[in-house]
Amino acid sequence: METDADPVLGARVRDALGLADAGPLTVLEGGRSGLTYVIRDAAACYVVKAVPPGRKALGRNDVLHQATILTALAGTGVPVPAVRAREDEEPAWFAMDFAGGEAVEPVLEVDAEIEPALARARMLDAARVLGALHAVPLDELGRSVTASGRTPPEATVPGEEVGRWARTMRAVPDELRPGGEELVGELLAHVPEPVPPVVLHGDFRLGNLLFDGEVRQALIDWEIWSVGDPRVDLGWFGVFTDGRLFPGSGRVVEGLPSERELGEAYREARGDDGGTAEATVWFSALGRMKMAAIMGHNLVRHRTGAHHDPVQEQLPPAIAAMIADARRLLAEERR
Structure with missing residues (x-):
């Protein structure tokens, strides 16, 4: 059985989101700021961004800087993922809805097929x-x-x-x-x-x-x-x-x-x-x-x-x- 990439954080996320039956907290490839994970249950999937343990919430590790603007833009018509939970207690983290789709940069991703x-x-x-x-x-x-x-x-x-x-x-x-x-x-x-x-x-x-x-x-x-x-x-x-x-x-x-x-x-x-x-x-x-x-x-x-x-x-x-x-x-x- 697969276990959480970070058991302490996984427990905090499950408790805050009410995900008693969720699968493991796993690393999301491609995340560049802080630590980026994904967790899902039968009904939903969430992306979790967290400050790395022992690090200060500064620069790219200040994940709540991101949560703040995402929350502020909710309902404005700008397409942003909804923030579902956040905790300021160190190490801070927040969870947002997983957004599907693809993000392709045409002139840079030379192996991507896009018309x-x-x-x-x-x-x-x-x-x-x-x-x-x-x-x-x-x-x-x-x-x-x-x-x-x-x-x-x-x-x-x-x-x-x-x-x-x-x-x-x-x-x-x-x-x-x-x-x-x-x-x-x-x-x-x-x-x-x-x-x-x-x-x-x-x-x-x-x-x-x-x-x-x-x-x-x-x-x-x-x-x-x-x-x-x-x-x-x-x-x-x-x-x-x-x-x-x-x-x-x-x-x-x-x-x-x-x-x-x-x-x-x-x-x-x-x-x-x-x-x-x-x-x-x-x-x-x-x-x-x-x-x-x-x-x-x-x-x-x-x-x-x-x-x-x-x-x-x-x-x-x-x-x-x-x-x-x-x-x-x-x-x-x-x-």
Whole structure:
């Protein structure tokens, strides 16, 4: 008979959810924040996220940060899993409904079979999901966050976003980020004025949105949600429209929407411009800079032995491509 991956946590989850006849608490493959498990009985299935024993609830291990925004978004029309239980007692955890479907990133998952027309339809619908998220009144979400005992995050502005990712970029050796310092300077020289802040998902893309065919199921992976300029989410989403930005690690998929098309679908769903039609090129360049910084960080972690993952050796061409394309966009915008 299979036993719980964590017997103490399993007992807490069963008691909170009333799952006397549930099967074992098992590790869910693919979970990257905290510890991720699944537990089910004859009637339902739940995903459980928990702080690892002995760890502090900080950063990606702060699973209740995710539970807070999922609870706040319930009933707003944004497709998120329902939170069914949470416990703040250490090690903290929460349980949410298991959401079915698949999350396929067309330009990155080279072995995934997805028709270009389906990928296009999903991306356009994802833009509408993002518009619905950014349309949720921030004051309502703030009240819900406060009611949970948490403090809503302070809103960040575009210049702060550059500074944050510049620090990550500068931790990468110069030879792995050709033109990276110049790109940081070019972004800082033309920082746009912020627009009214919204809740940001932080990693908005098809890889974090579950679909059944063309039908959206749930927007997942909320570990880095924050409050800030909505164009940050839009610029990041746009990075995944062009497989040419991922030489050696991705693929070109014909027929995907352009960043302009995604922006149009987004604004139609949001119901107002929100200022997001301005400075879109700058935010597209910022998205590419962020991706280059993240790729460089992951490659350094592999090469220093912090996290062994030979796949990261595919990334140098993509890092260079991201930086070069960001600089191209900014140069063309200034002409």
